[in-house]
Amino acid sequence: MRAKVYVTLKPSVLDPQGKAIQHSVEQLGYGGIEDIRQGKYFEIELDESVKEEDARATAERMAREVLSNPVIEDFRVEVER
Amino acid sequence: MRAKVYVTLKPSVLDPQGKAIQHSVEQLGYGGIEDIRQGKYFEIELDESVKEEDARATAERMAREVLSNPVIEDFRVEVER
Incomplete structure (x- = not known):
């Protein structure tokens, strides 16, 4: 399960890295771009024996406690078989 | 359009950052984790006047030429209204 x-x-948080990429x-000649923001992406491979609801709960807890800074960041979790 | x-x-490429996060x-006590890999995530806001197929083509070209290193990285593009 992944x-x-x-x-x-x-x-509301400024993203200088995204602005640098946009610039x-x-x-380089790309047009029509209003904004670019950079984020992070994690793929977590979980044991096959873990149930889907437990996998989601674990991933959400991990996202909140370890992978993101809740003061300045939001996160979103997807679980798939 | 985003x-x-x-x-x-x-x-096939080793991900020491992902391994450090996994460790x-x-x-911290999380169990049942077989692997964690870290990637990058970009949100590109395009002009409303850009058509969906053009937005996808632009984003794919940008992903291939600027946002990823095709030697060691893969990318995936999603376009939404």
Whole structure:
């Protein structure tokens, strides 16, 4: 069973890294870009014996306690077989 | 229109950062974890006037040319209104 965790900066938090990427791609000639924000992505492979609801609970707890900084970041969890 | 780009290390490439995270969460008492891999995640906000197929093409080109290293990384693009 695999859990995917997406961690993004909260919308109110400035993202200088994303702005730098946006500036670079615009210099390279890409148009029509209003904003780029960078986040983190984790793939967590869990034991096959773990039940889906437990996998989700574990992944959410891990995302909240370890993988994200709740002061400035939001996270989203997906679980798949 | 928003494009989401997920960049992950190819399965054959070692991920020491992911291994460090795995080791840390195991020390914190999380069980049943077989593997953790870390990737990157980009949210690209495109001009409303851009058509969906053009948005996808732009995001894929950007992912291939700028956001990922095709030697060691794979990417996946999602486009949503």
